[in-house]
Amino acid sequence: MSEKFVSSTAPEPVGLYPHARRVGHLLFLSGVGPRKKGSKDIPGVTLDADGNITDYCIETQCRSVFDNVRAILEESGSNWDQLVDVQVFLTNMKDDFKTYNKIYAEYFADNQPCRTTIEISSLPTPIAIELKCIATIYDE
Structure with a gap:
């Protein structure tokens, strides 16, 4: 059995x-970033006129990503406590890991849950963090 879920509150897939x-x-989650549903604004990110990052707050982005993951889990019939594996992609491990790890x-x-944190050069949108998660899900 396979079933797809699209959240009504998480940002639209890109x-x-x-x-x-x-x-x-x-329950396998696609990559989740910090964007907000229905907006091109990214919490914690300042862009120039060309869409390049001029400044960002990793703490704000982390909190937004975690909130988006929670929303997807809950709308899909799982919850935060059922996460079993989290892959985290950071674009700046050197400067951001300490703050990300604290949050x-x-x-x-x-x-x-099990966790892997990987530094990558960029993500598809101008963000500094993305999560890929696996959770359990049980029928009541």
């Missing part, structure tokens, strides 16, 4: 993919 896909008792610890104090 390509042809669902926010999440359920396969059996697992991550706040959000994941109780549930501690």
Whole structure:
């Protein structure tokens, strides 16, 4: 059994993919960034006229990403405590890891899924962080 989910509150996907896909008792989330639904504005990001990042706040972006992940999980029938694996993509590990790790610890104090953090040169939109997650999901 496979079922696709598109959140009514998370930012629209930037390509042809669902926010999440359920396969059996697992929920796979597509990459989730800090954008807000229905807006081109990115929390914690300042862009110039050409769309290039001139300044950003990794703390604001982290909180927004985590909130978007939570919304997708809940609308898909799972929840934060059912996350089992989180892949984090950062565009600036050197400058952002310490702050990201601090915010991550706040959000994941109780549930501690497996985690991999990877530095990449860029993401499809002008953001500094994206999460790819796997959670469990059970019918009631």
